[in-house]
Every structure is written in structure tokens, then in C-alpha cells.
Amino acid sequence: MNNERKKHPHLQIINPSDTPTDTEYEVNQSAQVLVRKTQEVKTAEVAKPRWGIYLSIMKPITWVPVVWSFLCGAVGSGGLRLDLEILLKLLVGLILSGPLLCGMGQAINDYFDREVDAVNEPSRAIPSLRITLMETYRIIGCLGFLGLLSAYYLGTVVFFLSLAGIGLAHAYSAPPLRLKRFTWLGPLTSAVSYIAFPWLAAASIFGEINPRVLIIISIYSLGATGIMISNDFKSIVGDYALKLPSVPVVYGTRIAARITCALIDGAQLVVIGYLIFADHHFLAAGVVLLLMLPQLFYQKAFLEKPLAKAIWYNSHSQIFFVTGMLVVSVLAF
Incomplete structure (x- = not known):
């Protein structure tokens, strides 16, 4: 353990004697729940057709925030x-943002996370051996090629943003960088990929990238970092077992939940302040403030039981956060 601490200081928290009690207790509880859920879904997963298995490693549900960010950038451009x-x-931009590049990034993540998924979700396509590594390579290659082809059609800025996005997807999941090994770089990288890149791409296609765009997407990317941290709660069992220092593992679930809410709420408050004092868009600021109120209700439950309520919190609360993004695009640009 001494060598591990010198190699990566964040790993010292993995030592059971150093780990916060609430994290150790909730990890054990979560492990039991995962075993039960795996048994419940295993039969349905195996019965999937081949195209359904391919689609499962692209995770269509994760396309929504990326496509939404592209739409916000397009609407805000005024073009x-x-x-x-x-x-x-x-249409091409929406497909590029979601199925192609985001889908490719999810396939890359599933490939390099197969050991963690074997602990967290053994019924997934790769750890359950329902898809081969060669098939995964082909999916990643095809999506990347079609993505760059689409990006080239949309313009030079989009092409280079797509190249950067592909680079970040590999850096996030793949050795030797594997940015998700670093407590804060992982969620920050994901937030930039999900919020900033598609928004910038849309702004370059339909309008221009100006300082106001850069300020707004920077603030929202910081808030989205909190969302990415909340997503790490569902993989805490595998992260804990394989010594991956995610924020919930390093700080404990209760402190990580507070960090999540502070980033999400803080970003929206900064946006409100910017809209009022810099842009004088009082209507947009007021709507964003109203959209924060239901989030506080969901955050209260999340803070009381972080691990048990993390997925519930994401599915119910984040719609108000992203709606605020669209409101700012429509009213303030």
C-alpha cells in the first residue's frame, strides 16, 4: 500500500482503515443490490438480437445531453x-453529436471498463462475452470514420472539434492516460465533451463563437461536472474494488453528494448573475432561478441517501438543469 500511495496519492483512501464508514457500508449494500438486479435482467439481455447488442454498447440514453447541447448551440446562434x-x-449535426461520436465514446469506455463492468454490471455485452473485442473494434472504427466524414461536411471547426472529442474519448478511457483514474479530470473531461464541444460546434455552423458563448458554456460545463460525479455513484462498487479513485470513492458518498449539488447549483447561480449584471436578461435569469427550485427538492433526498438516490436524482432533477440551458439559448442569445 505504501508504494501505491507514492504512485497515486488519491489511492490512499482505498485502504479500508482510511475509507469513510458511510462509503464502505453503502458499497457493501450496493453490491448485494447489484447481484439481485443482474439476475433479473440477465435473461432479457441474452435474448437481444445482434443489432440490439451493438446498440447497447453505444448507450442511446447517453446521446440525449450531447444532442441537447448541440441544439442549444444551434438555437442560441440565431442562424x-x-x-x-x-x-x-x-440533422447531420445531431446525428454526429449523438449516435456517431457519443456512441463511439461509449463503446470505447465499455471496452476499457470491462473489468469494472464485470463487477458492477456483469450482464453487459462485453463482460458477458456476447460481443467480441474484434466486433467492438469494428463498431468504434465505423462510428469514428462516419463521424469525421460528417464533421468534414459541417466545416473546419467542427472537424477539429470532432478530432479533439475522439482524442478525449480515448484519453478518458484508454491507457496510458486513462483520465478517469484522476479524481477530477475524469468528470471534467466528460462535461467538456458533453456540453462545450457540441455547443461550440453548433455555434460555428449556424452563427459564430463569441465571448458570450464561451462564458456560458464554460459555466454550464462546470455544472455538468457535478452531474458526471453523480453518475459515478452507480459504479462505486467496481471503482472501490479495482481502486479507481472516483470522487465518491475518494471523498465518501455523502461529501461527494454535497460536491455534486454545490457544482450544479453554483453554476446556475453564476449563470443567473451573469445574465442579470452583464447581459441584463432578467426574464432568462428569472426562469433559470425558477427551474432551480424543484432541483433543491430532489437534492434534499439525494443528500440524505446519496447512493440509494443517485440514479433517481439524475433521472428526475437534471431535466430542469438542461431546460435552463435551452432557456438561456432562446432568451439570452
Whole structure:
């Protein structure tokens, strides 16, 4: 353990004697729940057709925030109109953001996370051996090629943003960098990929990238870092077992929950302040403030039982956060 501490200081928290009691207790509870859930879904997973297995490693549910960010950037640019070429670019951009690049990133993550998934979700396609590594390579390659082809059609800025996104997807999951090994770099990298890159891409296609765009996406990317941290709660069993120092493992679930809420709420408050004092968009600021109120209700339950309520919190609360993003795009740009 001494060598591990010198190699990576965050790993010292993995020592059971150093680990917060609430984290150790909740990890044990979560492990029992995972065993039960795995048995419940295993039969349905095995019965999936081949295309369904391929789609499962691309995780369509994760496309939604990326596509939403692209839509926010497009709406905020002011360049959308009923024109065939504009609508075609919008469609290609949405497909590029979601199924192609986000889907590719999820496949890459599943490949390099197969050991963690074997603990957290053994019924997934790769750890359950329902898809081979060669098939995974082919999916990643095809999605990457189609993504770069689509990005080239949408313009130079989008092409280089796509290249950067592909690079970050590999750096996040793959050795030797594997940014998710580092407590804060992992969620920050994900937030930038999910919020900043698609928003910037849309702004470059339909309008321009100006300081106001950069300020807003930077603030929302910081808030999205909190969302990414809350997503790490569901993989805490595997992270704990394999000594991956995610924020919930390093700080404990209760402190990590407070960090999550502080980042999400803090970002929205900064956006509200910016809209009022810099842009004088009082209506947009007021709507974002109203959208924060239901989030506080869900956060109260999340803070009381972080591990048990993490998935519930994400599914119920984050819709108000992303709706605020669209409100700012519509009213303040």
C-alpha cells in the first residue's frame, strides 16, 4: 500500500482503515443490490438480437445531453431557419453529436471498463462475452470514420472539434492516460465533451463563437461536472474494488453528494448573475432561478441517501438543469 500511495496519492483512501464508514457500508449494500438486479435482467439481455447488442454498447440514453447541447448551440446562434441546407446541417449535426461520436465514446469506455463492468454490471455485452473485442473494434472504427466524414461536411471547426472529442474519448478511457483514474479530470473531461464541444460546434455552423458563448458554456460545463460525479455513484462498487479513485470513492458518498449539488447549483447561480449584471436578461435569469427550485427538492433526498438516490436524482432533477440551458439559448442569445 505504501508504494501505491507514492504512485497515486488519491489511492490512499482505498485502504479500508482510511475509507469513510458511510462509503464502505453503502458499497457493501450496493453490491448485494447489484447481484439481485443482474439476475433479473440477465435473461432479457441474452435474448437481444445482434443489432440490439451493438446498440447497447453505444448507450442511446447517453446521446440525449450531447444532442441537447448541440441544439442549444444551434438555437442560441440565431442562424436556424426553414432552409433545406440549414435543416440538413442541423440533422447531420445531431446525428454526429449523438449516435456517431457519443456512441463511439461509449463503446470505447465499455471496452476499457470491462473489468469494472464485470463487477458492477456483469450482464453487459462485453463482460458477458456476447460481443467480441474484434466486433467492438469494428463498431468504434465505423462510428469514428462516419463521424469525421460528417464533421468534414459541417466545416473546419467542427472537424477539429470532432478530432479533439475522439482524442478525449480515448484519453478518458484508454491507457496510458486513462483520465478517469484522476479524481477530477475524469468528470471534467466528460462535461467538456458533453456540453462545450457540441455547443461550440453548433455555434460555428449556424452563427459564430463569441465571448458570450464561451462564458456560458464554460459555466454550464462546470455544472455538468457535478452531474458526471453523480453518475459515478452507480459504479462505486467496481471503482472501490479495482481502486479507481472516483470522487465518491475518494471523498465518501455523502461529501461527494454535497460536491455534486454545490457544482450544479453554483453554476446556475453564476449563470443567473451573469445574465442579470452583464447581459441584463432578467426574464432568462428569472426562469433559470425558477427551474432551480424543484432541483433543491430532489437534492434534499439525494443528500440524505446519496447512493440509494443517485440514479433517481439524475433521472428526475437534471431535466430542469438542461431546460435552463435551452432557456438561456432562446432568451439570452
